[in-house]
Amino acid sequence: MHIPDNFLSPPVWATLDVVSAAGFGVIARHAGRHMEDSRIPLLGVMGAFVFAAQMINFPVGLGTSGHLVGGALMAYALGPSFAAVTMTAILAVQAFVFQDGGVLALGANVFNMAIAGVLAAWLPYQLWGRGRMRKMAVFGGAFLSVMVSATLALTELLISGQRMPSSMLLLSIGLFAVSSLIEGLITVAVLQAIEGLNPSWVNRPERSPRGMLLALAGFAVLLAAAGFMLASTSPDGIEHLVGPTRPKFQAPLADYQLPFWSSNWGRRAVAGIIGLVLIFGLCALSGKLLSRRREAKCTT
Amino acid sequence: MEFLVHVHNLSYQYDDGTKALDGVNFYLFPGETVALFGANGSGKTTFVSHLNGLLHGNGRVDVCGMRVGKDTLAAVRSKVGMVFQDSDEQLFMPTVLEDVAFGPLNLGMSRVDAIVKATWALTEVGMEHALDKAPYHLSAGEKKRVALAGVLAMSPEILVLDEPTTYLDPPGRRNLVELLQRLPQAKLIVTHDVQFALALASRAVFFENGKAIGDGPVEQIVRRFEWNVSYAMLPSGRG
Amino acid sequence: MHHVILERWSQRSSALHARDARAKIIALLGFLIALSTTPSAAQFRIAAYGAVAILAILIGRVPLFGLLLRAGVVLPFSLTFAIISWFMGDHMRAVALVEKTYLSAAAVLTVAGTTPLPALLKGFESLGAPRVLISVIQFLYRYLFVISEQAQHMRIAAACRAGLRKISRRNRFQAAAGALGVLFARSYHRADGIYRAMLARGYNGHIPVAAPARFGAMDAAFAVLALAAFAALRIAPY
Numbered sequence: 001m002h003i004p005d006n007f008l009s010p011p012v013w014a015t016l017d018v019v020s021a022a023g024f025g026v027i028a029r030h031a032g033r034h035m036e037d038s039r040i041p042l043l044g045v046m047g048a049f050v051f052a053a054q055m056i057n058f059p060v061g062l063g064t065s066g067h068l069v070g071g072a073l074m075a076y077a078l079g080p081s082f083a084a085v086t087m088t089a090i091l092a093v094q095a096f097v098f099q100d101g102g103v104l105a106l107g108a109n110v111f112n113m114a115i116a117g118v119l120a121a122w123l124p125y126q127l128w129g130r131g132r133m134r135k136m137a138v139f140g141g142a143f144l145s146v147m148v149s150a151t152l153a154l155t156e157l158l159i160s161g162q163r164m165p166s167s168m169l170l171l172s173i174g175l176f177a178v179s180s181l182i183e184g185l186i187t188v189a190v191l192q193a194i195e196g197l198n199p200s201w202v203n204r205p206e207r208s209p210r211g212m213l214l215a216l217a218g219f220a221v222l223l224a225a226a227g228f229m230l231a232s233t234s235p236d237g238i239e240h241l242v243g244p245t246r247p248k249f250q251a252p253l254a255d256y257q258l259p260f261w262s263s264n265w266g267r268r269a270v271a272g273i274i275g276l277v278l279i280f281g282l283c284a285l286s287g288k289l290l291s292r293r294r295e296a297k298c299t300t
Numbered sequence: 301m302e303f304l305v306h307v308h309n310l311s312y313q314y315d316d317g318t319k320a321l322d323g324v325n326f327y328l329f330p331g332e333t334v335a336l337f338g339a340n341g342s343g344k345t346t347f348v349s350h351l352n353g354l355l356h357g358n359g360r361v362d363v364c365g366m367r368v369g370k371d372t373l374a375a376v377r378s379k380v381g382m383v384f385q386d387s388d389e390q391l392f393m394p395t396v397l398e399d400v401a402f403g404p405l406n407l408g409m410s411r412v413d414a415i416v417k418a419t420w421a422l423t424e425v426g427m428e429h430a431l432d433k434a435p436y437h438l439s440a441g442e443k444k445r446v447a448l449a450g451v452l453a454m455s456p457e458i459l460v461l462d463e464p465t466t467y468l469d470p471p472g473r474r475n476l477v478e479l480l481q482r483l484p485q486a487k488l489i490v491t492h493d494v495q496f497a498l499a500l501a502s503r504a505v506f507f508e509n510g511k512a513i514g515d516g517p518v519e520q521i522v523r524r525f526e527w528n529v530s531y532a533m534l535p536s537g538r539g
Numbered sequence: 540m541h542h543v544i545l546e547r548w549s550q551r552s553s554a555l556h557a558r559d560a561r562a563k564i565i566a567l568l569g570f571l572i573a574l575s576t577t578p579s580a581a582q583f584r585i586a587a588y589g590a591v592a593i594l595a596i597l598i599g600r601v602p603l604f605g606l607l608l609r610a611g612v613v614l615p616f617s618l619t620f621a622i623i624s625w626f627m628g629d630h631m632r633a634v635a636l637v638e639k640t641y642l643s644a645a646a647v648l649t650v651a652g653t654t655p656l657p658a659l660l661k662g663f664e665s666l667g668a669p670r671v672l673i674s675v676i677q678f679l680y681r682y683l684f685v686i687s688e689q690a691q692h693m694r695i696a697a698a699c700r701a702g703l704r705k706i707s708r709r710n711r712f713q714a715a716a717g718a719l720g721v722l723f724a725r726s727y728h729r730a731d732g733i734y735r736a737m738l739a740r741g742y743n744g745h746i747p748v749a750a751p752a753r754f755g756a757m758d759a760a761f762a763v764l765a766l767a768a769f770a771a772l773r774i775a776p777y
Contacts, residue, residue, distance in 0.1 A: 004613045005643035042730040044678020049726040052690035058715045059708045089675040099612050099644045104571050163627040193720025382739045389732035394657040406741030
C-alpha cells in the first residue's frame with residue numbers, strides 16, 4: 001500500500017503533497033486545541049507501538065498470517081486527529097529510514113492512509129460505535145480504512161498511467177477485500193483486549209448532534225471523493241485499456257496531458273461529480289433531520 | 301538545624317479509594333542519605349512522588365523551605381532531582397547530550413550554558429565520551445549514569461533515586477555506589493538492595509501499607525523487620 | 540538490522556557527512572523532482588542521474604555495494620508493475636519504472652546514510668516541517684526499538700509455550716490479540732512514565748527546540764551546485 005517514488009506522475013504526487021500538507025495543517029491545529037505538548041510523547045510511543053505491532057503474526061488460515069495496519073486501532077484509541085498525526089509520523093519514518101514508500105509520494109501515502117484511512121475508520125465508529133452495533137462498527141471501520149486506502153492508492157496509480165488488465169484490477173480489489181477483512185478481525189480482537197485492561201484507553205464516540213452531522217457529511221464527502229476518482233477510471237475506460245489493438249486511451253494525468261473537456265472521460269467525470277453531489281446533499285439533509293430529532297430527545 | 305525536607309501527615313488516596321499513604325511524617329537533614337524500605341506496593345514510590353510535586357496528597361510537604369504546591373513546582377523540581385527506576389523512560393531525547401541538557405534548558409539557561417552544564421554533568425558520571433550516542437545503544441549501567449547526569453545538571457540539593465540498582469550487574473552497582481558516595485547532595489534511596497543501602501545510607505525508613513512504621517539506623521531497621529535476604533537461613537538443597 | 544546499519548553509516552565522516560542537513564535535503568528533493576519529471580524514453584538522462592547517484596555515494600564514503608543492495612528493497616514492487624506494464628504494451632514505461640524507482644531509493648538512502656536522523660529531522664524542521672510532527676517522529680524513533688524488542692520477546696515467549704499439541708488457529712489469534720493488548724498497555728504506561736520524567740526535570744509545556752546549526756558557505760555552494768546540475772541534466776537537449 002505504500003507507494004514508492006516514480007509510480008505516480010508529477011501532477012498526481014504534487015497535488016497530493018499539497019493536499020496532505022494542507023490537510024495535516026488543519027488536523028494539527030484541531031489536535032493542538034486538545035493537545036498540550038504532553039501528548040507528543042504519547043503519540044510517539046503509540047507510533048512505535050504500531051510499528052512493533054505490525055510484526056506480530058495473526059494466523060488467518062491456509063498457512064498464512066495477517067498483520068495489523070493500525071490506522072483504525074489508533075483512531076479508536078486516540079481519536080481521529082491524534083491518530084492522523086501518529087500515522088503520518090509512522091509513514092515519514094517508513095519512507096526515510098526503511099524506504100517503505102517514496103519521499104515525493106509521501107503526500108499520497110499520507111492522504112491515503114493517515115487522512116482518508118483514519119477518517120474512513122472513524123466515521124462508522126462515530127455513527128454506530130455506541131450500543132449494540134459497536135463490534136460491527138469497529139469491524140466495519142477497520143475494514144473500510146484498509147479498503148479506502150488501498151483503493152485510493154490503486155486509483156492514483158491508474159491515473160498516473162499504470163495500465164492494468166481488468167482481470168488484474170479485479171484481483172487487486174479482491175486482495176484488498178481480504179486484507180480489509182483481516183484488519184477488521186484483528187482490530188476488533190485487539191481493541192477488546194485493550195478495553196479489558198483499561199476501558200479509559202479507548203475513545204468513546206461523542207454523542208453530539210453536531211458530531212453526528214459532521215460524521216455523516218464527512219462520510220458523504222469521502223464517498224464523493226472516492227467515487228470521483230473511481231469515475232475517472234470507470235469500467236468503460238478500463239475496457240479501453242485492455243489490448244494494444246484498441247485505440248490508446250490516454251490515462252488522464254500521465255505525462256502532463258489533460259485532455260479534459262474534449263474527452264469522454266471529462267464528460268463522464270462531470271456526470272459522476274453531479275451524481276455524487278446529489279448523494280452528498282441527500283446525506284447532509286438526512287443528517288440534519290437526524291440531528292434535529294436527537295436534539296429534541298436531548299432537551300429532556 | 302534546617303530541614304531539607306519536612307513531610308507532615310501526608311495521605312494519598314487512589315481514585316478507587318485505596319489508601320496509598322496514610323499519615324506519613326518524615327524529615328530529611330542536609331547531607332543525609334536515607335534508605336526507604338518496604339514491600340512492593342507499600343507506598344515508597346508514591347511517597348517520593350510527592351516530594352517533587354508529581355502527586356498531590358493531603359498534608360504538608362516542605363522542600364528547601366518551600367511548600368510544595370502548584371505555584372512552587374518549577375522551583376521545587378529544580379531542587380529535587382529524581383532518578384526513575386526505568387532509565388528508558390527517563391532518557392527520552394535522541395542523543396545523550398540533548399537529554400542531559402533538557403533540564404538546564406527548562407531552567408532557562410541559554411543553549412550554550414546548557415551544553416556546558418550537560419558536558420560537566422556527564423564528566424562527573426564518567427560518560428563524557430557518549431555525548432552523541434543514542435540512549436538506545438547504552439548498557440543499563442551507562443543509562444543509569446546518564447540519567448543521573450541529567451539530574452545533576454540541574455544542580456539539585458536533594459537526589460531521589462527509585463530502585464536504582466534494579467537492572468544493574470554487580471560491577472554496575474559498585475560503580476553507582478562509588479559515584480553516589482562522591483556526591484555531596486542529600487539522598488533518598490528507594491531500594492530492595494540492602495547491601496546497597498548499607499553502603500550509602502545512615503538512616504532507613506520502613507514503609508508498610510502506606511504508613512512509615514520504622515525510622516532509625518539502617519542495620520537496626522533491617523534486623524527489626526527481617527529485611528535482609530539471607531539464603532543461608534533456609535534449608536540447603538544440597539546434601 | 541537495517542536501521543542499525545543506517546545509523547552506523549551516518550556516524551562516519553566524509554565531505555557529504557559534513558554538509559548541513561538542509562543542503563542535503565534540498566539537493567535530494569531536486570534530484571527526485573528532476574528524476575520524476577524525466578520522460579520514460581529519456582534513457583540517457585536517466586543514466587546520467589544514475590551516474591550522479593553513484594558519485595554521491597562515493598563522495599559520501601558509503602559502502603557502494605551495501606547501499607545498492609539495500610536500494611533493491613523497492614524492486615519487488617517495481618518489477619511487478621513493470622511486468623504488468625510491459626505486457627500491456629508500455630515497454631518504455633516498464634523499463635523506466637524500474638530504473639527510476641531504484642534510483643530514487645538509492646538517493647534517499649544516500650542522504651539517510653550520511654545524515655544522522657536527529658540532524659535530518661532538525662533540518663526538516665528548519666525548512667518548515669510542522670514542529671509537532673517532528674517531535675512525534677523523534678519520540679517514535681527513540682522508542683521504536685525498545686518496543687519492537689518487547690514485541691519480539693513476547694513472540695518468543697509465546698512460541699516457547701506453544702508445546703507439541705496443535706493449538707487451534709482461533710486460540711493463537713486470540714493470544715496474539717492479547718499480546719498486543721499488553722504491549723499497548725505497557726506502551727501507554729511508558730508514555731506516562733516519560734511524561735513524569737519530563738515534568739520532574741522542569742518541563743513546562745514546550746519541548747526545548749535545538750538552535751539550528753549554522754548554514755555555511757560550503758553548504759550553500761553544495762545545494763546550489765547540486766540543483767544546477769540536476770536542472771542542467773533535466774533540461775539540456777541531447
